[in-house]
Amino acid sequence: MWEYSDKVREHFFNPRNSGPLEEANGIGDVGSIQCGDALRLMLRVEPETEIIQDAHFQTFGCGSAIASSSALTEIVKGMTLDEALKVSNQNIADYLDGLPPEKMHCSVMGREALQAAIANYRGEVWSDDHEEGALICKCFAVDAVMIEDVVKANNLNTVQEVTFYTKAGGGCAACHEGIEEILAKVMSERAGPGEVSPPPACPATPEAPRPPSAKLTLVQKIKKIEEVLDAVRPMLQRDHGDVELADVQGKKIYVHLKGACSGCMMEAATLGGIQQKMIETLGELVQVLPSSHMPVEA
Amino acid sequence: MDSSIYLDNNATTRVDPAVVEAMLPFFTEHFGNASSIHAFGSEVGKALKKARSQVQELLGAEHDSEIIFTSCGTESDSTAILSALKAQPDCNTVITTVVEHPAILNQCEWLEKEGYIVHKLKVDKKGRLDLDEYRSLLHERVALVTAMWANNETGTIFPVIEMAEMAAAKGIMFHTDAVQAVGKIPINLKSSKIDMLSLSGHKLHAPKGIGVLYLRRGCRFRPLLRGGHQERGRRAGTENSASIVGLGKACELAMQHMEEENTTVKRLRDKLEIGLLSQISHCFPTGDVSNRLPNTSNIAFEYIEGEAILLLMNKMGIAGSSGSACTSGSLEPSHVMRAMGIPYTAAHGTIRFSLSRYNTEAEVDRVIATAPPIIAQLRKLSPYWSDNQGLGGPAAKPGAAFTPTYA
Structure with a gap:
């Protein structure tokens, strides 16, 4: 059986705000065709303030689908619609102290139901942009x-x-x-047909960089480095992490990994990914290292 | 967990105390290697011989040398399929069914990637095969037919005796995955045309980690594991002697309890099923109910989801299993339910109750009393269900009333 958190179990065994909501004026019906789960979210929105006064759900789904629905209603009650639109599936999972990876789609379904219900209230047509695979x-x-x-x-x-x-x-x-x-x-x-080639084996060492372009000044280089970090930052923030430039010493770029990134088992892969992008952007071979590797000054 | 009710015997069974007792000396005083010449080894050798004949008797095999001990049902299945292809290099086709266990289906999927041709026989809404379709597929390039004796989810029994004869008439090898059937229904291989059969110890009150491949004498064979001379060179690797002894004992006990399985256990299963169907609306048994294992009942509870049912049942100390997507870790509901054309809203709510000779009347009564409120509680949460004037029923034409936007 799944390793469910106590919070998930609690919301499953004692779901909050379940059943129809009579005076609902925003209803979102969504489902996940692959796993078959389906959810109806009902909102009662105060038209003047656009504050969600009440939220109920009905769910056809597993323990974590029911718990995610219950959590969602608790989260959005009292929010304005604009605030509610910012609720992510990660917020729902966090509220429940996490979900097993196989069950994250339950929280995604919750977020979609919320978007659909708000669109329904506003008289808009909601279309789903999210496709889910195995x-x-x-x-x-x-x-x-x-x-x-x-x-x-x-x-x-x-x-x-x-x-x-x-x-x-x-x-x-x-x-x-x-x-x-x-x-x-x-x-x-x-x-295309006739020229199928198998994927090459995972290389043991990173591929050779492209030939260097015209040499950059230190300021240009740091600007480019910051651009790369800005590009990867949203990805890291999605997982509750962040990155910051610590120092540049010759070919070595030192970064601070922050939040969930620090000490993450993926630290090496994260740095490897950043390094790859740095090499591509700067057009020269550089090394991206954690700030803990910075030489101690005398 | 003394007051817990275990109704998941198609997943695995409790090791019979007599089996444990028979095994224990083989961890301590009889620890020898059966291949050794000294007394430590010969004691073990004798015990293996006895176990082999106990298995032989349960299967009704003609020779004890037709019994090959393996590590599990999956190993037996893989050995049978790969052997048939290796031993008949001119053949490139395997015939199987859409409702096989993953031990067969995933192996076949791999073979397809390797360039072999796999025909999967379809089933009707009761899980039955079309033997005319089967007959039309038996041609000279077929290396093997592999069809399960009984389905693990519904208990539906396939006509493997007849199918093996049809294959034999065309000179085609026949294998059956009988892990659910062995010990529950009588088997007599010597009067059949079955060439290979897989069984798994832990489905019949022996421990996990021991299985058997029955291999008819004269059937062309190529081993999966090569190495030592164990099992006459057909399955190398030092014998798992304690477990083999345990499996032998379990087979002896299965012979003794065969009648009980088909009378007492069957009656309890029927009582449970009737008890639930008569109290709960909008549910139905799946599979071929008139032709199935005596211990298995699989009921689809419409408009609710299986994992939620299991979690609430578990809280009440009742253990079953479900064909819902969410209990498997995949996103798809059971391939068996889908193959029978059961709609999503019912396939997700299928619960399998599988009994054993350890279950009691009192346990069945408790399940009959406990399950209906659980089903009612979950239906109250379901958008497909409506509680009009206290009369529960599907929300006016489900699908019309509730039509979610699907991702």
């Missing part, structure tokens, strides 16, 4: 659709690259076969 990486809850999309969008060729971009495969490594299958599929589509 779970590939259980360590970081990454599904097949996401991996395939990222592989296509970024022209990825190796398991290592997939790990840099999505984290999938960076933990126990048991899903590498699954990732290779997705790579092989996308790459054969990319190659």
Whole structure:
């Protein structure tokens, strides 16, 4: 059986705000076709203030789907619609002290129901942009659709690259076969008929950098470094982490990994991913190191 | 967990105390290696021989050398399939069914990637095969037919005796995954045309980690594991002697309890099923109820989800299992339920009750009393259900009333 937190169990055994809500003026009906779960979220919104006065749910789904629905109603009560639209699925999971990776889609369904209910209240049509596939990486809850999309969008060729971009495969490594299958599929589509090539093996060392472009001044270089960090920051913040430039010493770029990133088992992969982007952007071979590796000044 | 009621015997069973007792000396005084020439080894050798004949008797096999001990049902299944392909290099096709256990299906999926052709026989809404479709697929390039004797989820029994004869008439090997059938229904292999059969110890009150591949004498074979001469070179690796002894004892006990299984256990299963169906609306048994294992009942409770049912039952000390997606870790509900065309809203709410000779009348009564309020409680939460004037029922034409936007 799943390792559910006490909070999940509590909200499942004693769900809050369940059942129909008579005076509801915003209703969101959503479902996940793959797992079959479905959720109806009912809101009663005060038209003057746009404050959610009451929220109820009805859920066809497993323990964590019911707990996620219950948590969602508790979270949004008292919020304005604009505040409620900022509630993410991670907020729902956090409220429940976490969900097993296989169950994160339950919290996604909660967020979608919320968006749908608010759209319904505002008389808008809500369309779902989220597609969900079979779970590939259980360590970081990454599904097949996401991996395939990222592989296509970024022209990825190796398991290592997939790990840099999505984290999938960076933990126990048991899903590498699954990732290779997705790579092989996308790459054969990319190659077209008649020239199918298998994905190359995971390289032991990073690939050689491109030839250096015209030399940058230190200020230009630091600006570029900050641009790279700004680009990866949203990805890290999504997982409650962050990164900050500590120092640049020649070819060595020292960064502070903050929040959930510090001490994370993925630290090496995160730095590897940042390093890859630095090399591409700066056009020279650099090393990205944690600030703890900075030489102690005499 | 003394007051807990265990109704998940198709998942695994409790090791019979007599089996434990038979095994214990083989961890201590009889620890020898059966291959050794000294007394430590020969004692073990004798015990293995006895166990082999006990298994032989339960299966009704003609020779004790047809019994090959393996580590589990999955190993037996993989050995059978890969052996049939290796031993018949001119054949490239395997016939199986859509409702097999993953031990067969995932192996077949891999074979397809390797370039083999796999035909999966479909089932009807009761989980039954179309033997005319089967007959039409038996051609000279087929290396093996592999079909389960009884389905793990519904207990539905396939006509494997007849299917093996049809295959034999075309000179095609026949394997059956019988892990759910062995010990629950009588089996007599010597009067059949079955070439290979898999069984798993822990489904019949022996420990986990021991299985058997029955291999008819004269059936072409290529081992999966090569190495020592154990099992006549057909399965190398030092014998798991304590577990083999335990499995032998469990087979002896299964023979003794065969009638009980088909009378007492069957009656309790029927009582449970009738008790639930008569009290709860909008639920139905799945599979071929007139032709199934005596211990298994699989009921689909519509408009609610299986994991939620299991969690609430577990709280009341009742253990069952479900075909819902959420209990499997995959996103899909049971492939068996989908193959039978059971709609999502029912497939997700399937609960399997699988009994054993350890279950009592009092336990069945308690489940009959406990389950209805659990179902009612969850239906109250379901958007597909409506509680109109206290008369519970699906929300006016479900699907019309509640039509979620699907991701």
